[in-house]
Amino acid sequence: MADLDTQQATSAEWAELRAAAELVQAVEAVEAKSVKEALNLGRGYDVLIIDGRPHANSESIEAAERSNLAIIPTSNSFDDLKPSVNLAHALVDARIPLxxxxxxxxxxxxEAEAKNAREWLETTDYATLPSHLLYRPSWRRCGEEGTALTETRFQSVNDSARPLFDHITQQINN
Known part of the structure; x- marks a missing residue:
C-alpha cells in the first residue's frame, strides 16, 4: 500500500501498528510523495493500493490512469457524495474508462441511508459496488490497533464488512 497523504499518513501508520502487533498477513505500506514513487515501490507485488490525498488533483488522475480499478469511497452524506461524483467526472474527463x-x-x-445513496448514485453513469459498510463503533479501534475491519472482537461486525471486501476483490480480478 502506498500512502500519498504524507502529512496524515494514516495507511502507513496503520501498517506500522499492524506489524508491531505481529498480526498475521502483514501489510506493507509506505509513504510516497508521488504516484511515480508509489508505482516504483510497488514493483514485484501482485496488488498495489494507492491511498490518495483527500481532494481530487492531478495525482488522483495519474493514479487512476495507471490503475486497473479506481475505487472512490464515499459516505451517504450529500456533502460526501457530490465531491465524490465530481472526482469521477474528473477521471472520465481525463479519459479513464467508466x-x-x-x-x-x-x-x-x-440500511435506508445506504439505499438512498445507492439510488442517487444510480442516476450517474458510475458503478457502485453492491455491498456497503454500515458504520460500527468498534471500527474506531481498528485504526488504533492495526487491525482490519474484519478483525474486530465481534464476529457479527467482522462478517458485516466482508461482503464489500469480497466485491472489491472480484472487481480487481475481473
Whole structure:
C-alpha cells in the first residue's frame, strides 16, 4: 500500500501498528510523495493500493490512469457524495474508462441511508459496488490497533464488512 497523504499518513501508520502487533498477513505500506514513487515501490507485488490525498488533483488522475480499478469511497452524506461524483467526472474527463471507476459506500448509518445513496448514485453513469459498510463503533479501534475491519472482537461486525471486501476483490480480478 502506498500512502500519498504524507502529512496524515494514516495507511502507513496503520501498517506500522499492524506489524508491531505481529498480526498475521502483514501489510506493507509506505509513504510516497508521488504516484511515480508509489508505482516504483510497488514493483514485484501482485496488488498495489494507492491511498490518495483527500481532494481530487492531478495525482488522483495519474493514479487512476495507471490503475486497473479506481475505487472512490464515499459516505451517504450529500456533502460526501457530490465531491465524490465530481472526482469521477474528473477521471472520465481525463479519459479513464467508466468500467474502471466504482464507488464504495462506507460509514453509512442505516440500511435506508445506504439505499438512498445507492439510488442517487444510480442516476450517474458510475458503478457502485453492491455491498456497503454500515458504520460500527468498534471500527474506531481498528485504526488504533492495526487491525482490519474484519478483525474486530465481534464476529457479527467482522462478517458485516466482508461482503464489500469480497466485491472489491472480484472487481480487481475481473
Amino acid at each position: 468500467a474502471r471507476i466504482a464507488f464504495a459506500l462506507s460509514q453509512v448509518s442505516t
